[in-house]
Amino acid sequence: MRGSSSWQLAEAAKAQFSRDYSDHLALVQAYEGWTNAEKDLAGYEYCWKNFLSAQSMKAIDALRREFYSLLKDTGLVDSTTTTCNSWSYDVHLPRVVICYGLYPGVCSVVHNGKSFSLKTMEDGQVLLYYNSVNAKESKIPYPWLVFNEKIKVNSIFLRDSTAVSDSVLLLFGGNISMGDTDGHLKMLGGYLEFFMKPAIAEMYRSLRTAESQDGTFISAVRLLISEDQWGDNSKSQLQTLLTRAGYAAPTYKTKQLNNSQFRATVEFNGMQFMGQPCNNKKEAEKDAAAEALECLMGEPIGVMIISNTCR
Structure with missing residues (x-):
């Protein structure tokens, strides 16, 4: 047995497998490292150094071989593994498979300045389980998380989560x-x-x-x-962000200036943001939305906040 002082070492070992805001992809990374170590007959040493279970790695390997055999029996793949793995380097494809398998276990990611909160349809605000790689992040640059299970203690925690984009959810949800x-x-x-x-x-x-x-x-x-x-349409970005946070859609007021330019103000949740002068109404509204987005996403802002403050 290892002493409690090894906890920091275990966390450091786990951090090296963390990739792309996904517990599932971190496991893939750990497994791939183990398979490479096994080729050099160093599988047990690899597990010991990285605080992994050799039995778990072998169980995953056995399941993987079993699934591959089933796919061959059904004719979905042939015996040429090189052909089957031609796109295995693309991290987006495993993320797609994870989303397809875990949906409808999905929660929204709502950024609040320098942190973020999570909400599910059934439970409202939830938290990430302490050992999730995503629990260590201050920001998750994706709008959604798909997850394997929920645990209720004092609060509701999500275990084994993977961040996904709008396109992944729309195409494979x-x-x-x-x-x-x-x-x-x-x-x-x-x-x-x-x-x-x-x-x-x-x-x-x-x-x-x-x-x-x-x-x-x-x-x-x-x-x-x-x-x-999300693209460069700041109005769509702002409306999507507010909708996910549970707020009403923003409203815009546009005023023509003496120099024939236009300046817009966007209002939501008791706050107003004024954009810079633009050549037409459409661009003025987009600029006002961009100013509001910079504040909501916790970035430096050069914006006139007419009422309330962005927190």
């Missing part, structure tokens, strides 16, 4: 329904909401119903997921 306006998509009865350009919303719906599963289709999905960002 549950059913999608249309919202109240063009470009508004909903999942889980409206608990998950997405705002985007109508053409992009239709693209997601088309991909979900696509019958073609050839290499071209998969490549298109990979590209979409790998480039997944």
Whole structure:
């Protein structure tokens, strides 16, 4: 047995496997390290140094071989492992599989200045279990977490979580329904909401119903997921962020200045933010939304806060 002073060493060992805001991908990293050590007959030493269970690693390896055998029996893969693993380097694909397997176990990530909070549809605010790699993070640059299970002690804790993007959830989560306006998509009865350009919303719906599963289709999905960002539409970003936090949609007031430019103010939750002068109303509203976003995301701001403060 190891003494309690080894706890810090165990945490340091675990940190080296942490990658991409995912407990599941951290386990994959640990397993891959073990398989490499096994080739040099150093599996037990690897586990000892990294505070891992050799029995658990062997159990994972046995399950992996069993699953592979089942896939071969059903004709989904052949015996050429090189072909089957041609995209194994792409971290986005394991994240897709994790999302597909764990949905509808999903919670929203709401950033509050320098920290974040988590909310599920059933429980409201929840916490991450202490040994999660994500519990050590001050920010998670993804809008959602999918998780394996919940534990209730004094509060409700999530175990084994992986951060996912909007595209991963839209393409590999549950059913999608249309919202109240063009470009508004909903999942889980409206608990998950997405705002985007109508053409992009239709693209997601088309991909979900696509019958073609050839290499071209998969490549298109990979590209979409790998480039997944909120984009430069600050109005959509702000509305999505507020909706996930449980607030009403923002409202805009635009005023034409003496120099023929426009200046907009956005208001929500008792706060107002004024943008910089722009050449048209559309750009003025986007600039006001961008100022509000910078405050909400905890970045340095050059914004006139008319009422209240951003906390």
